Amino acid sequence: xxxxxxxxxxxxxxxxxxxxxxxxSAPSAQAGLVPKRSVLxxxxxxxxxxxxxxxxxxxxxxLDAGARHDAAGQEGLxxxxxxxxxxxxxxxSALQISETLDFIGASLxxxxxxDTASVSMTMLKKDLATGxxxxxxxxxxxTFPQEEIDRQxxxxxxxxxxREESPGDIAQRRFAAALYPQSPYGRPVxxxxxxxxxxxxxxxxxxxxxNYRPNRAILSVVGDISHEEITLAFNQAFRSWQKGEPSGGPxxxxxxxxxxxxxxxxxxxxxxxxxxxxxxxxxxPDYYAVQVMNYILGGGGFSSRAMDSIRNERGLAxxxxxxxxxxxxxxxxxxxxxxxxxTAQEAIRIAKEEIRRIREQPVSERELDxxxxxxxxxxxxxxxxxxxxxxxxAQVEFFQLGLEYPDRYPDLIRKVTRADIxxxxxxxxxxxxxxTVIVGNQQKSGEx
Amino acid sequence: xxxxxxFTVLLGVFPAILADFSHATDVRxxxxxxxxxxxxLEDHKSPAVTFQVWYRVGSxxxxxxxxxxxxxxxxxxxxxxxxxxPEEYSRIIAKNGGxxxxxxxxxxxxxxATMSRDKIGxxxxxxxxxxxxxxxxxxxxxxxxxxxxxxxxLRTDDNPGSALSEAAGAxxxxxxxxxxxxxxxxxxxxxxxxxxxxxxxxxxxxPNNAYVVVTGDFSTDEILPKIKAAFEKxxxxxxxxxxxxxxxxxxxxxxxxxxxxAELPFILMxxxxxxxxxxxxxxxxxxxxxxxxxxxxxLYHELVYQKRLARGIDADYSGASIDPTGFSVTAxxxxxxxxxxxxxxIDGLLEKIKSELVSERELQxxxxxIESSFIxxxxxxxxxxxxxxxxxAAAGWRMMDAYLDGIRRVSREDIRRVAKQYLDRDRRTVGVxxxxxxxxP
Numbered sequence: 001x002x003x004x005x006x007x008x009x010x011x012x013x014x015x016x017x018x019x020x021x022x023x024x025s026a027p028s029a030q031a032g033l034v035p036k037r038s039v040l041x042x043x044x045x046x047x048x049x050x051x052x053x054x055x056x057x058x059x060x061x062x063l064d065a066g067a068r069h070d071a072a073g074q075e076g077l078x079x080x081x082x083x084x085x086x087x088x089x090x091x092x093s094a095l096q097i098s099e100t101l102d103f104i105g106a107s108l109x110x111x112x113x114x115d116t117a118s119v120s121m122t123m124l125k126k127d128l129a130t131g132x133x134x135x136x137x138x139x140x141x142x143t144f145p146q147e148e149i150d151r152q153x154x155x156x157x158x159x160x161x162x163r164e165e166s167p168g169d170i171a172q173r174r175f176a177a178a179l180y181p182q183s184p185y186g187r188p189v190x191x192x193x194x195x196x197x198x199x200x201x202x203x204x205x206x207x208x209x210x211n212y213r214p215n216r217a218i219l220s221v222v223g224d225i226s227h228e229e230i231t232l233a234f235n236q237a238f239r240s241w242q243k244g245e246p247s248g249g250p251x252x253x254x255x256x257x258x259x260x261x262x263x264x265x266x267x268x269x270x271x272x273x274x275x276x277x278x279x280x281x282x283x284x285p286d287y288y289a290v291q292v293m294n295y296i297l298g299g300g301g302f303s304s305r306a307m308d309s310i311r312n313e314r315g316l317a318x319x320x321x322x323x324x325x326x327x328x329x330x331x332x333x334x335x336x337x338x339x340x341x342x343t344a345q346e347a348i349r350i351a352k353e354e355i356r357r358i359r360e361q362p363v364s365e366r367e368l369d370x371x372x373x374x375x376x377x378x379x380x381x382x383x384x385x386x387x388x389x390x391x392x393x394a395q396v397e398f399f400q401l402g403l404e405y406p407d408r409y410p411d412l413i414r415k416v417t418r419a420d421i422x423x424x425x426x427x428x429x430x431x432x433x434x435x436t437v438i439v440g441n442q443q444k445s446g447e448x
Numbered sequence: 449x450x451x452x453x454x455f456t457v458l459l460g461v462f463p464a465i466l467a468d469f470s471h472a473t474d475v476r477x478x479x480x481x482x483x484x485x486x487x488x489l490e491d492h493k494s495p496a497v498t499f500q501v502w503y504r505v506g507s508x509x510x511x512x513x514x515x516x517x518x519x520x521x522x523x524x525x526x527x528x529x530x531x532x533x534p535e536e537y538s539r540i541i542a543k544n545g546g547x548x549x550x551x552x553x554x555x556x557x558x559x560x561a562t563m564s565r566d567k568i569g570x571x572x573x574x575x576x577x578x579x580x581x582x583x584x585x586x587x588x589x590x591x592x593x594x595x596x597x598x599x600x601x602l603r604t605d606d607n608p609g610s611a612l613s614e615a616a617g618a619x620x621x622x623x624x625x626x627x628x629x630x631x632x633x634x635x636x637x638x639x640x641x642x643x644x645x646x647x648x649x650x651x652x653x654x655p656n657n658a659y660v661v662v663t664g665d666f667s668t669d670e671i672l673p674k675i676k677a678a679f680e681k682x683x684x685x686x687x688x689x690x691x692x693x694x695x696x697x698x699x700x701x702x703x704x705x706x707x708x709x710a711e712l713p714f715i716l717m718x719x720x721x722x723x724x725x726x727x728x729x730x731x732x733x734x735x736x737x738x739x740x741x742x743x744x745x746x747l748y749h750e751l752v753y754q755k756r757l758a759r760g761i762d763a764d765y766s767g768a769s770i771d772p773t774g775f776s777v778t779a780x781x782x783x784x785x786x787x788x789x790x791x792x793x794i795d796g797l798l799e800k801i802k803s804e805l806v807s808e809r810e811l812q813x814x815x816x817x818i819e820s821s822f823i824x825x826x827x828x829x830x831x832x833x834x835x836x837x838x839x840x841a842a843a844g845w846r847m848m849d850a851y852l853d854g855i856r857r858v859s860r861e862d863i864r865r866v867a868k869q870y871l872d873r874d875r876r877t878v879g880v881x882x883x884x885x886x887x888x889p
Contacts, residue, residue: 054823054827106820266709268606270602312591315592315598317595318596338598370539381545384496385494
């Protein structure tokens with residue numbers, strides 16, 4: 001229960017901050033992070049930050065091998081491929097791999113999102129050679145044994161069932177399907193029961209061969225090791241990893257779903273609500289103004305307007321927040337909350353009123369200052385673990401922000417004006433396009 | 449727990465703590481004249497400081513009919529003082545680049561912020577202020593009650609796993625307050641009054657019933673005077689009443705069935721076990737790792753990997769609680785599997801570990817896992833502060849020192865012995881979640 005709860009918490013935190021991962025978290029020179037970048041012979045981008053205080057190393061690998069490559073009917077292929085990475089290579093069985101990892105107390109996990117697959121590893125410095133060898137092995141010589149495919153398919157099918165227990169997840173899936181009607185972004189990363197059942201060994205191997213290539217990879221390493229040492233170790237461990245087809249550009253959704261209300265009837269005490277629509281891509285120059293505006297609207301935790309009016313004043317919800325998540329070439333806006341079924345309509349009305357208000361009336365100087373002070377002030381503090389630094393560096397590379405990004409960030413935020421806020425609120429908050437999802441007891445949560 | 453969504457140790461009955469620690473020897477302890485203990489651990493790897501105030505009060509200190517009081521008070525502590533307006537605390541911390549929150553467990557209530565070295569003084573002042581001067585304003589009481597009820601719906605009522613955990617906790621203990629959920633029963637929350645909060649605050653929020661934990665990028669010489677200046681003016685309070693409740697020994701297995709809208713059955717086994725004051729605590733830690741630490745562990749390998757009976761399985765032991773705690777095994781089933789079958793399989797593996805010694809390699813593997821997570825945990829200053837705080841609450845922070853040595857001393861025989869002693873079916877509670885499909889309204 002405990003870990004279950006924790007993972008849900010992590011999801012909430014990610015939902016809260018994920019969007020602003022880049023915006024809110026960044027190292028800076030004074031934080032003692034001196035990131036280095038190089039491109040290895042095989043095309044892999046390597047980023048490092050030497051952190052000598054603890055005898056440990058954290059690795060984050062991003063690959064252009066996400067679910068956006070899944071053909072219709074093949075949903076779940078990228079996800080299953082990533083899951084199977086640690087379940088058998090030419091030299092080692094699944095069991096041998098887990099025994100090795102557990103014996104050195106290291107963690108190695110792989111998963112997939114829409115745009116990228118990721119592999120994360122943490123190990124003690126003394127086990128670096130063992131760890132890297134294993135990492136290289138799973139990335140270059142995974143075999144996808146039929147028996148393991150069958151096992152993992154069962155696990156994924158169980159996960160697909162289990163996700164129906166989480167009203168928030170149900171709402172997110174329905175929202176994505178509505179926002180991206182003709183796109184892989186509208187289909188679940190882990191696939192559907194039918195699509196997962198249909199996945200075959202041949203398809204998995206082909207997907208792996210095509211997409212798990214060094215010139216489609218960003219590798220970030222943080223810990224008790226120098227850039228030079230890690231370069232040497234990687235060239236050694238990964239010498240057999242050959243270049244493949246280069247990455248394509250971003251996949252930009254061709255259309256977005258129209259305003260609609262989606263109701264999912266479930267025997268719940270609360271209505272789980274999402275209001276949202278298309279947002280901005282990470283490359284949009286208005287990204288920073290949008291983040292500041294959203295902080296005021298619903299991103300600013302206990303300082304946001306939505307929190308004030310929905311939670312503090314009226315006691316309608318425990319959790320209410322909004323975010324603009326920004327990816328390459330696409331983005332979304334969401335306001336998310338849960339309230340007892342009976343007050344669903346009231347909460348929605350107030351949330352919409354806050355969206356209207358920030359579009360129509362200028363924010364106060366104080367609100368703007370508070371938002372900017374938080375975003376810039378918390379900036380160097382948010383990267384307080386090696387794992388967070390490793391993830392951050394990989395993201396900076398993925399979005400091509402440049403290693404000097406942490407130095408530029410404060411200015412990008414500080415130059416946002418009240419006029420900018422008004423402009424981006426009008427432009428990127430679009431009440432007439434809101435998709436509303438309500439998962440809950442529909443008899444109680446419907447219009448009165 | 450949970451005023452604030454960041455995290456939460458709601459699981460009063462089954463507290464969760466990772467098996468890892470900070471270098472206790474580097475912690476420095478000071479005690480102010482008013483009884484406030486201050487625990488400082490400098491760590492300069494990132495430019496942040498975590499400041500936490502731990503009150504030695506949680507749901508454990510509540511009376512029947514008043515469940516949820518400690519947690520309700522935690523929420524109301526954000527409603528201002530004569531010098532800080534309601535909800536202003538969070539705004540001030542955020543404006544200064546910090547992140548703040550609070551949580552409640554069965555044993556403690558904790559307030560914290562993480563800020564830069566040059567700003568942490570702001571948090572110190574604000575925490576001292578609300579230790580002595582919280583208004584708990586009448587007009588904020590009813591709206592906040594609704595917020596907490598929403599929190600309960602979100603975390604427990606609409607969450608099958610939490611609901612099972614709550615029901616099992618209420619049966620595993622008959623007398624001890626660990627039987628009550630930290631967030632409180634819905635009707636109790638409804639019936640709490642502002643006066644309850646005021647009385648509770650007066651009784652428990654005093655410097656001599658609290659301690660401060662600070663970790664991160666500060667210098668002791670610089671921060672200690674700041675802490676003294678802010679807190680020393682608060683007078684010592686009366687000695688709060690002690691909770692002296694001993695759970696009578698359990699004689700015979702207890703069972704809880706929860707039927708609820710869900711997709712997959714869930715099994716929970718809760719065995720009474722001692723806390724970290726017991727010399728068996730280290731062996732219980734290792735036992736949990738041998739059983740469920742990683743994919744090659746016994747339970748995971750058999751039930752998840754080989755037999756595909758469970759989607760996931762866990763064995764949890766945390767000794768960091770004031771009173772004796774529990775050793776739990778939890779599993780979410782694969783679709784179509786029967787709880788009885790899964791229970792039999794788990795029991796079979798538990799019986800085996802009670803009768804046969806684990807291998808030398810298994811023991812070494814479990815030690816390695818604990819030692820590496822010990823190191824990994826030091827990557828987070830927040831995590832280190834939490835560890836110090838939990839130890840202090842349960843048995844004194846100095847106990848952390850002995851941990852790794854204790855782990856290294858545990859033998860194969862010890863593991864078999866504690867398994868035999870504590871994984872006793874007559875002293876366990878088994879909870880089973882049976883999914884139902886309610887007729888949707």
